[in-house]
Amino acid sequence: MGHLAQGIAEPPGSYAGLTTVLAVLMLVIEFGMLQATLLRAQVRLYAAQSVVISVLAVVVAATRHVPGLYGLAAFSVALKVVAVPLVMLRLLRRTNQEIAGSRALGVASMVLLAVAVAAFGFFASARFRLASPVLPATALAVAVAIVLVSFVLMIMRRDVVSQAVGFFVLENGVSLASLVVAASLPLILEVAFLFDLLVAVVVFGVLIRLHHLRSETLSTSQLTELRG
Amino acid sequence: MLPVSFVQALQVLTVLVAAPGINGVVSRVQARLQGRRGTRLLQPYYDIGKWFRKEALAPVGASWVFLAAPLVAMTCYLTVPLLIPVLTTFPLPLAYLGDILGGGFILALASFVVAVAAAGTGSPYAQLGASRAKTFSAITEPVVLFVVFTVAIVTGTDLPYALARTVRASADQIVRPAHLLAAAALFLVILYETGRIPVETHTGSNEFGMIEEARPFEHSGPYLALLRWGSAMKQLILFVIFINVFVAPWGLASDASVLAVGLAILALVGKSALLGVGIAVIDDSFAKLRLFKITEFVAAAFMLAVLAVFTLYFGGG
Numbered sequence: 001m002g003h004l005a006q007g008i009a010e011p012p013g014s015y016a017g018l019t020t021v022l023a024v025l026m027l028v029i030e031f032g033m034l035q036a037t038l039l040r041a042q043v044r045l046y047a048a049q050s051v052v053i054s055v056l057a058v059v060v061a062a063t064r065h066v067p068g069l070y071g072l073a074a075f076s077v078a079l080k081v082v083a084v085p086l087v088m089l090r091l092l093r094r095t096n097q098e099i100a101g102s103r104a105l106g107v108a109s110m111v112l113l114a115v116a117v118a119a120f121g122f123f124a125s126a127r128f129r130l131a132s133p134v135l136p137a138t139a140l141a142v143a144v145a146i147v148l149v150s151f152v153l154m155i156m157r158r159d160v161v162s163q164a165v166g167f168f169v170l171e172n173g174v175s176l177a178s179l180v181v182a183a184s185l186p187l188i189l190e191v192a193f194l195f196d197l198l199v200a201v202v203v204f205g206v207l208i209r210l211h212h213l214r215s216e217t218l219s220t221s222q223l224t225e226l227r228g
Numbered sequence: 229m230l231p232v233s234f235v236q237a238l239q240v241l242t243v244l245v246a247a248p249g250i251n252g253v254v255s256r257v258q259a260r261l262q263g264r265r266g267t268r269l270l271q272p273y274y275d276i277g278k279w280f281r282k283e284a285l286a287p288v289g290a291s292w293v294f295l296a297a298p299l300v301a302m303t304c305y306l307t308v309p310l311l312i313p314v315l316t317t318f319p320l321p322l323a324y325l326g327d328i329l330g331g332g333f334i335l336a337l338a339s340f341v342v343a344v345a346a347a348g349t350g351s352p353y354a355q356l357g358a359s360r361a362k363t364f365s366a367i368t369e370p371v372v373l374f375v376v377f378t379v380a381i382v383t384g385t386d387l388p389y390a391l392a393r394t395v396r397a398s399a400d401q402i403v404r405p406a407h408l409l410a411a412a413a414l415f416l417v418i419l420y421e422t423g424r425i426p427v428e429t430h431t432g433s434n435e436f437g438m439i440e441e442a443r444p445f446e447h448s449g450p451y452l453a454l455l456r457w458g459s460a461m462k463q464l465i466l467f468v469i470f471i472n473v474f475v476a477p478w479g480l481a482s483d484a485s486v487l488a489v490g491l492a493i494l495a496l497v498g499k500s501a502l503l504g505v506g507i508a509v510i511d512d513s514f515a516k517l518r519l520f521k522i523t524e525f526v527a528a529a530f531m532l533a534v535l536a537v538f539t540l541y542f543g544g545g
Contacts, residue, residue, distance in 0.1 A: 008384040011400035011404045013400055017405065024409065028535070031528070107524040111527040111528065111530075112527065114531075118535070122542055138539055138542050
């Protein structure tokens with residue numbers, strides 16, 4: 001924290017500021033997911049978050065001359081903004097359920113818990129001392145926070161949809177981290193990551209349908225009672 | 229050139245005179261959005277004038293606090309404009325009398341005396357409003373504190389003039405995430421403090437949902453006028469802090485010439501009216517939260533303010 005020695009935190013510059021704002025926006029959207037009551041809203045927030053990371057990829061591609069990222073942004077728009085939310089919304093329409101089940105904690109306490117977890121992520125990754133040529137290190141800290149908060153989302157929300165969306169958000173966090181650490185990764189590897197997501201969508205789709213078929217609900221709180 | 233002490237008095241006078249008008253703008257825009265014709269822009273002034281002409285009644289058993297509270301609150305609201313950049317970019321003689329926390333304390337004192345007065349009336353609605361107002365301001369306080377921390381880390385002080393100068397200094401200061409997050413958190417607090425949707429309905433007689441608006445239930449005549457005028461002033465003061473310190477500290481007078489100060493007054497009224505339009509749009513597009521959901525609203529504001537401090541500590545804010 002040497003930069004605080006003079007008592008004044010200098011601004012990070014417009015490019016670093018803008019990209020960090022986009023990264024932080026992803027985290028804020030994730031906090032919105034903790035609060036969202038409608039399952040549809042959950043999926044829409046995920047789409048919004050994916051829009052933000054695609055925009056971030058385009059910004060990086062344009063200013064840091066990494067043309068491969070344009071392709072990644074296009075793929076991620078097609079997959080994460082259009083395809084995955086469409087599949088999820090279609091699944092939801094079939095189940096005729098709109099409102100998420102119970103939560104393990106109240107929304108306010110869940111947000112406070114997530115703030116604490118995000119703080120841990122921030123300060124833990126502050127120790128890495130990584131300098132990335134394309135994005136400020138803060139974006140990496142935000143990415144770690146996004147991954148950790150997605151665990152809060154998956155653990156605290158007791159419905160299959162939130163848990164699936166939590167997993168997809170985790171993937172968004174990892175993509176953000178990979179933008180920081182390895183923006184010039186060969187495109188084929190990035191696309192392989194995205195296809196991982198596609199597999200996850202299929203698996204979660206089957207899981208959601210099966211769960212709904214068996215228990216007539218999307219809530220997982222009853223699963224503990226289904227013992228031999 | 230005007231004497232600086234006159235400019236300072238003019239700051240207070242501007243807030244005093246323009247405050248009810250901003251309320252008029254908000255309710256007019258809101259009416260238009262709802263397809264109603266709405267009241268005149270000057271209606272709040274006529275209301276205040278009407279209350280001043282009416283007789284004042286006090287409930288049996290109410291103490292002197294009941295009658296003193298509107299005067300004390302009004303005095304507080306007249307003090308705060310001395311401390312914040314209402315019209316000028318340069319600090320006026322009394323500007324360093326208090327920092328943001330000092331201004332916050334004075335505003336809290338005003339709200340406290342009104343709550344005490346309401347608690348002494350014996351009216352259930354006034355007491356309910358007073359107790360709720362204190363409960364929720366206790367949970368919005370940490371948000372304000374974290375916003376102040378952000379300001380302190382960004383400028384090295386917590387003087388409103390210093391932050392306004394920093395924001396004006398370069399575009400880098402505006403796009404930095406800490407600034408945007410803190411401004412957003414402050415905006416949510418302002419929505420709460422001015423009694424707007426999604427926290428509270430500003431007009432009407434929805435007694436059970438009322439918080440701040442329920443407190444002057446038992447006041448009447450000139451006392452009610454002072455309370456209403458005071459709450460309009462509080463709203464404009466918070467708008468000024470939001471606009472002239474955080475979001476858009478432009479259009480202020482850089483010297484004490486008549487032209488610059490006159491333009492600054494016009495700019496302030498224009499910017500506040502614009503913010504009022506924004507608030508009217510929010511009022512129209514969201515539903516009022518249930519009382520126990522207000523904690524979620526405050527938690528969101530708290531999250532934004534805490535993230536602002538985090539990003540700063542990490543050096544990227």
